[in-house]
Amino acid sequence: MADYRVYQLDEDGHIHSPPETFACEGDEAAIQRAERMVDGLDVELWQLDRLVIRLRSKDK
Incomplete structure (x- = not known):
């Protein structure tokens, strides 16, 4: 299992x-x-x- 971090980004x-950290089997599970x-x-x-992905909010 790999360790991942998710950061929430402000408007700028x-x-x-602080990031939320967790472990997942791979990138696909972490992205979900x-x-x-x-x-x-x-x-x-x-x-x-390594930046895996940047996900954009649909609220913007």
Whole structure:
């Protein structure tokens, strides 16, 4: 299992709050989990120093 971090980003693209960390079997499972965290703010999913995906909020 790999460790992942999800960061919520403010309107200017800056980190809004401390990351949520979790472990997943792989990128697909981590992306699915990160998609559930998109709630009015964009989020970035990281695995170590690798940006996996940036998910945009549909509320913008």
